[in-house]
Amino acid sequence: MTLTPALTDKLKNPRIVVAGGFTDGKWNTVSSRGKVFRVSNPATGEVLAQISDLSTKATKEAIEAAHAAQPAWAALAAKERADLLKGLNRLMIEHADDLATVLTLEMGKPFAEAKGEILYGAAFIEWFAEEARRVYGDTIPGHTANTRITVIKQPVGVVGVITPWNFPNAMLARKLAPALAVGCTVVAKPAAETPLSALAIARLMEWAGFPAGVFNVVPGTDAAAIGEELCANPKVAKISFTGSTNVGRTLMRQCADGIKRMSMELGGNAPFIVFDDADLDAAVAGAMASKFRNAGQTCVCANRIYVQSQIHDRFVARLGEEMARLKVGDGLEEGVTIGPLITDKAVDKVTELVGDARDQGAVIVMGGTPTGEATFYPPTLITGATKAMRLAREEIFGPVAPVFRFETVDEVIDLANATEFGLAAYFYGRDIAKVTRVAEALQYGIVGINTGLISTEVAPFGGMKQSGFGREGSKYGIEDYLDIKYLCLAV
Numbered sequence: 001m002t003l004t005p006a007l008t009d010k011l012k013n014p015r016i017v018v019a020g021g022f023t024d025g026k027w028n029t030v031s032s033r034g035k036v037f038r039v040s041n042p043a044t045g046e047v048l049a050q051i052s053d054l055s056t057k058a059t060k061e062a063i064e065a066a067h068a069a070q071p072a073w074a075a076l077a078a079k080e081r082a083d084l085l086k087g088l089n090r091l092m093i094e095h096a097d098d099l100a101t102v103l104t105l106e107m108g109k110p111f112a113e114a115k116g117e118i119l120y121g122a123a124f125i126e127w128f129a130e131e132a133r134r135v136y137g138d139t140i141p142g143h144t145a146n147t148r149i150t151v152i153k154q155p156v157g158v159v160g161v162i163t164p165w166n167f168p169n170a171m172l173a174r175k176l177a178p179a180l181a182v183g184c185t186v187v188a189k190p191a192a193e194t195p196l197s198a199l200a201i202a203r204l205m206e207w208a209g210f211p212a213g214v215f216n217v218v219p220g221t222d223a224a225a226i227g228e229e230l231c232a233n234p235k236v237a238k239i240s241f242t243g244s245t246n247v248g249r250t251l252m253r254q255c256a257d258g259i260k261r262m263s264m265e266l267g268g269n270a271p272f273i274v275f276d277d278a279d280l281d282a283a284v285a286g287a288m289a290s291k292f293r294n295a296g297q298t299c300v301c302a303n304r305i306y307v308q309s310q311i312h313d314r315f316v317a318r319l320g321e322e323m324a325r326l327k328v329g330d331g332l333e334e335g336v337t338i339g340p341l342i343t344d345k346a347v348d349k350v351t352e353l354v355g356d357a358r359d360q361g362a363v364i365v366m367g368g369t370p371t372g373e374a375t376f377y378p379p380t381l382i383t384g385a386t387k388a389m390r391l392a393r394e395e396i397f398g399p400v401a402p403v404f405r406f407e408t409v410d411e412v413i414d415l416a417n418a419t420e421f422g423l424a425a426y427f428y429g430r431d432i433a434k435v436t437r438v439a440e441a442l443q444y445g446i447v448g449i450n451t452g453l454i455s456t457e458v459a460p461f462g463g464m465k466q467s468g469f470g471r472e473g474s475k476y477g478i479e480d481y482l483d484i485k486y487l488c489l490a491v
């Protein structure tokens with residue numbers, strides 16, 4: 001048995017997942033001699049599947065398949081590629097419940113959130129299906145009377161895509177869609193904790209009729225070996241990675257020899273600033289949405305909540321009331337809003353950060369100790385946080401809301417920017433001059449102003465500083481998969 005009843009019994013159509021790699025349109029399923037790895041439900045510890053544990057050899061094969069398939073894929077009319085992507089979008093929506101169930105089971109996020117992620121992923125597929133037909137070039141007046149200059153854009157080639165466990169569907173969809181839209185082919189390495197969502201996308205692509213080799217998936221536990229092959233293999237033209245800044249650094253080093261193109265969506269340390277003139281209810285709602293989405297396990301989650309002195313106590317009281325309503329539990333249970341953390345290691349890290357804050361004088365208003373059950377961690381509210389604490393510098397990646405008190409606009413801008421990260425920032429305030437000034441001063445790729453929700457396929461998602469480079473989504477997201485060429489014609 002490669003998929004267990006803990007998974008298949010919960011699906012309307014269990015055929016949506018296959019327990020193997022997907023290369024050149026064929027499934028590499030578990031053989032009696034092959035190495036396998038287990039995928040487990042973090043909420044219960046139950047084993048969901050045993051998947052072929054692939055490594056360098058399988059990665060090379062997948063790259064060969066993608067490389068062989070790329071010229072014919074690029075030669076299709078943009079509309080033909082767009083139609084296939086639209087078919088995938090329709091299948092994702094049709095099977096959204098099953099895809100969300102798979103996601104909740106392997107990753108832990110509550111079912112309603114998982115379904116939101118599936119629709120978010122499907123929206124990227126739809127967006128880039130539409131953009132496929134708008135990869136426009138340019139004409140430039142020639143530099144002499146007898147030259148004509150034309151700019152054309154061409155697919156970079158094979159793209160190696162490395163995706164994280166926290167959004168196993170949407171992060172793959174937003175890389176896959178622009179790549180395929182412009183005529184690139186893809187080899188994907190999903191996180192070992194959550195390969196099933198990527199395999200389900202491959203299954204839907206098979207059903208949608210994508211040609212063999214256009215999309216390949218290499219599941220495996222040896223992320224270092226697979227990543228190294230993707231970075232070093234000269235047949236891969238570009239790497240698109242979402243994950244930690246540390247892994248991003250390693251991949252950059254490995255891509256250096258081949259001067260390989262990269263897009264990197266790395267770690268964050270988002271400030272969430274509440275000024276005295278903020279709409280209190282809106283600020284609390286925004287903080288809840290930004291902090292507790294995916295149990296605090298997103299790169300854009302509010303990591304440091306800065307609250308100006310006059311509104312501080314009222315904000316903390318209201319935030320505490322809202323946090324008390326959160327329900328921790330198995331993501332498939334009705335009403336659950338906070339699922340488990342991904343692993344025991346994640347619980348240990350959050351526990352250490354909270355312990356360090358407590359040791360340095362922070363007040364733990366709520367939560368603060370692991371529940372002891374599976375990998376659940378309770379919503380935790382901390383006041384009196386300071387910049388000396390580790391949670392001011394490190395990504396918490398858990399349901400912990402540390403509140404820092406501040407006095408002036410200049411002070412909070414300095415505090416907010418005092419990090420090597422620059423992915424997302426948020427602030428609440430109503431004075432238009434201050435709003436403009438703060439928005440321009442924050443050194444972040446994404447700034448939410450009077451909102452805690454900034455994720456959408458229509459906007460350019462990406463960071464500054466050590467949060468990476470490149471943009472995903474929007475008209476900008478397609479450029480990362482294109483080479484610009486100019487044709488200089490003498491007449």
Ligand code: SIN
Binds near residue numbers: 298299300455
């Ligand atoms: C992330 O956490 O890396 C992505 C979150 C998002 O797209 O909203």
